[in-house]
Amino acid sequence: MIRIHFTADDFARVRFAPRPSPVPELHAALMMLGAPHEELLFGRWRNRLLRSLPSAVGPLADLAPDGLAPAFLDVLGDTLDEGVALIRAARPESVRAGIEQVYARRPAPPWIRALHDGTADAWRTLGRAQRAAHETVIAPVWPLVQDLHRTEFTRHALAVAEHGLGATLTGLAPGSRLRDGVWEWPRPGAGGVREIHLRGRGMILRPTFHWRRDPLVQHLPDRPTVLTYPAGRGLPLVPERGGQAGEPLAGVLGRTRLALLRSLDEARTTTGLARRIGVSNATASAHASALRAAGLLTTTRTGRSVHHARTPLADLLLTGGTADG
Structure with a gap:
């Protein structure tokens, strides 16, 4: 006791x-x-x-x-x-x-x-x-x-x-x-x-x-x-929206970048992203830059703030969908 x-x-x-x-x-x-x-x-x-x-x-x-x-x-x-x-x-x-x-x-x-x-x-x-x-x-x-x-x-x-x-x-x-x-x-x-x-x-x-x-x-x-x-819930936590479709992406993107993409269920600022995935603002900004260069997110500036959002390609990857080439 x-x-x-x-x-x-x-x-x-x-x-x-x-x-x-x-x-x-x-x-x-x-x-x-x-x-x-x-x-x-x-x-x-x-x-x-x-x-x-x-x-x-x-x-x-x-x-x-x-x-x-x-x-x-x-x-x-x-x-x-x-x-x-x-x-x-x-x-x-x-x-x-x-x-x-x-x-x-x-x-x-x-x-x-x-x-x-x-x-x-x-x-x-x-x-x-x-x-x-x-x-x-x-x-x-x-x-x-x-x-x-x-x-x-x-x-x-x-x-x-x-x-x-x-x-x-x-x-x-x-x-x-x-x-x-x-x-x-x-x-x-x-x-x-x-x-x-x-x-x-x-x-x-x-x-x-x-x-x-x-x-x-x-x-x-x-x-x-x-x-x-x-x-x-008293049960093991599993990634949201991840499932089997998300796990291969972790090997390509890295788990932090994958978590960042998953957290963009709505547009978020760099600070909001950092808090969401538990990293510093600088780390979130660096990962966002890499994902933006890969065409997986967009960044827009409003005044002194920037907001990040997933692209359709990122949504396709996260949901495990396929596209005909």
Whole structure:
């Protein structure tokens, strides 16, 4: 069981994450990828991703040999670039403590020891691994993650307005209850009780759509506690409109560019595209330029803003249609 102790100030500082963050969603997906349970629902999803993961992703498995990543990896950030930058900015003592906890009873691989020492090459290895994993696992489904998160956020906003914060909290998990300022969250099959005292720092509630097990709690002394809870349909996420027609395109265009095209169900600005697929504005602009050169999108300027839209050729490719030559 998890028991979270609130003060009056904490209740005033509870908030729901307004948008999803690519890095924690990626880590939830990778943990689910390595979990042995629920093979009936997740078996094909795992097999497909494991076959498609590039070798550059391997170091991430070293960081979580028991399926639970060090706390310094759990950051927010609206885009992948922001999340990676926040991880890189972690205090050296936090990085060392996280690695020492994971490798307390086993020898660490050489690159992990180098990361413990803070070498630039080790940080580059981690960055490459995260970007490669994001390209394969998260980018193809990021528009769907954003849509699900928007629905979840709206649902909780209405629940707070209609029923109050207490009922909304307990509604997040069947069997949880709030009494005397303590939120008790049961963990079936898990032994022991974890006591968490917020002490006025508040809490951020963050849904994840790639995790099915107990809530993931980040409780650091200088930050609000972040509770990541399983949400959504409870099924593996698959790319929107992708299916079998979209997968071959990923090998030609790259998964980020394919996700960008899929996100253009309506015209969007560069900033809107960046948020939609979880990358920086500069990255979205570069991919849009490449797709425009290939005749797959058009860009029009209105005042200081530019809007991107798919071309008929892009629609044809995404829907798997054919044309006679």
